[in-house]
């Protein structure tokens with residue numbers, strides 16, 4: 001894993017710090033993988049805005065504990081938000097693997113949300129179609145994914161029960177996160193990709209006597225020279241933090257038409273001369289994707305109405 005560098009430098013106060021990567025975040029404490037092992041770390045004051053994947057400097061305090069002193073600049077940050085809350089999910093990602101399955105059914109709207117979150121942060125989204133061994137629903141799952149394939153998004157089909165080799169080939173050496181609805185097989189997939197994940201999860205549940213269930217935390221595992229974050233099941237992925245323009249930009253097929261509407265402040269709803277509606281009518285934009293866009297856009301305006309502080 002490339003993140004923790006062997007830089008052990010001294011600050012003005014003669015306390016040494018270690019570079020490390022946040023591998024788990026539990027409220028206001030964190031596990032940080034450093035060159036000297038994993039430290040359980042705290043933050044000074046009330047600040048707790050770190051995420052899995054963040055690169056930090058920590059001051060070790062003995063007994064495998066430490067204090068986070070410095071956050072290195074992030075390449076990107078994946079987060080979700082509704083009207084009143086925001087939640088950091090992960091930082092410094094190269095890929096988001098959106099896991100769906102032949103059974104149970106999945107939400108293609110959630111895929112569009114995850115893709116929008118990814119595109120707005122310059123993260124490459126890929127879709128994993130798991131449980132390909134359950135062949136009765138395979139064709140309908142493929143049909144549901146067709147609009148994404150048409151846009152050029154990669155779909156990796158596999159059966160996590162039989163192994164994760166096809167996904168490993170894509171994600172090894174990258175910095176990725178697995179996201180998806182509950183029941184899609186994310187845990188099975190993580191265990192296939194990272195055999196030690198199972199043991200690590202058990203270890204955490206004994207270290208943490210908070211009584212919380214372990215799958216509520218994201219956790220980072222080394223994968224090749226990169227890493228993989230397994231995130232808790234995701235039913236909602238609010239994008240209240242995106243502006244209307246950011247949202248439209250994050251639908252990559254809209255990009256050729258943006259800025260070409262008759263009115264500069266076009267909401268792409270029913271305005272005459274709307275380039276997006278024109279493209280939709282001409283069949284250049286998939287109607288399902290446009291529906292997703294409208295749904296998310298509506299939700300963002302509702303969130304802003306409920307909390308004008310956005």
Ligand SMILES: Nc1nc2c(ncn2[C@@H]2O[C@H](COP(=O)(O)OP(=O)(O)OP(=O)(O)O)[C@@H](O)[C@H]2O)c(=O)[nH]1
Nearest residue numbers: 130131159160161181182183184185186187188233
């Ligand atoms: N047939 C088949 N079943 C699978 C496959 N992968 C996972 N499953 C099953 O699907 C169910 C859900 O798998 P999990 O790995 O627990 O799913 P998850 O997405 O982690 O769900 P949460 O823990 O609720 O977030 C389990 O019964 C798995 O055995 C697969 O490739 N084929």
Ligand SMILES: [Zn+2]
Nearest residue numbers: 261266268274
């Ligand atoms: Zn328009």
